[in-house]
Amino acid sequence: MHSIIVVPMYSTRPDDHIQLDPGDSLLFGRTARARGPHLVIAHEGVSREAGEITAAGAYWRLSNLSSAQTYVVENPEGAGEHLKVPPGRLDAPVPFEFSRVVLPAGSELLTFDVWAPRHDYLDRPGPRDGAPTASAFPLDRGKRYFQVLVALCAARLREPHAPLPTAEELVERLRPLWPSVSRASVAWNIDYLAVKLRLKPAPDTTPAGGPRLNGKKERLVSLALRFDLVREDDLALLSEKAEAGR
Known part of the structure; x- marks a missing residue:
């Protein structure tokens, strides 16, 4: 990376x-x-x-x-x-x-x-010899982008074939925790997640919000659920109580 x-x-x-x-x-x-x-x-x-x-x-x-x-x-x-x-x-x-x-x-x-x-990250305690181990999926659960990822994955955590949320649905889901959220900020975080998780770029250049963004969401959710990057207990991060704790 x-x-x-x-x-x-x-x-x-x-x-x-x-x-x-x-x-x-x-x-x-x-x-x-x-x-x-x-x-x-x-x-x-x-x-x-x-x-x-x-x-x-x-x-x-x-x-x-x-x-x-x-x-x-x-x-x-x-x-x-x-x-x-x-x-x-x-x-x-x-x-x-x-x-x-x-x-x-x-x-x-x-x-x-x-x-x-x-x-x-340090891969073992004690003296360090050589370079540290790079994390495969370097996610910080305290960041907004992780809330966006959880909101993306929420439906499929409960139903594997559920449709992914639209940009408007993501905004509505996140607004109680993040009053200034917008479609643009959600798209920005999705782009950043694609960088963090090293997704290969989509083959087409469809304008933002079209099939290219939807394809990126699909690949992010697939990767996150396959490797347990988002779990059922992470849904608590989408509650207003969890946000107040932060």
Whole structure:
């Protein structure tokens, strides 16, 4: 699995994502470099070389190459959780699985997302020799995406041949726990689950919400139930009481 995935602003397709392996770096700014990967942010308020992202296994580091602007890295799933990276700060570690990098640009705030879907686990107690074991299915049951996966699987946990919920049904099922949920946020989480669980891309490019999204849901549910990634007791996560406990 790629260590870090950068999702440019206004990205609508997985083909737009920039994938970084451990040790890889990605410069971002107003102008592209002649060689090497670069995330172009075409705005006059962004420095020509604004910053650099470096993948470091299960997390990433951010260097602020601006001379005047502080950057903010938000955790979209946190309760306002964020960190500041002041001008000139190099290799600030970012611990969030989901991150939104916010760049001040004139009168606007520009953003792009960074995902860190890789989780490593110790496979036995005691001294560690060699690289840690990468998890086959690195899911965090405390995240919104896992609630979306449980909601997707709920009907088939009870009836193996039940139809999968539509996007509207998923929104209604999740709204008591997640008041701001929308079709777009559900689709985003389904896309992220496909990355986490390393599903191969669908062979067609049908617009979002059509057969391609439905096929992705079908493959996610099939994989989750085959390997017991979602179990009957996980349905408790869809109750308002469970959300209050979180």
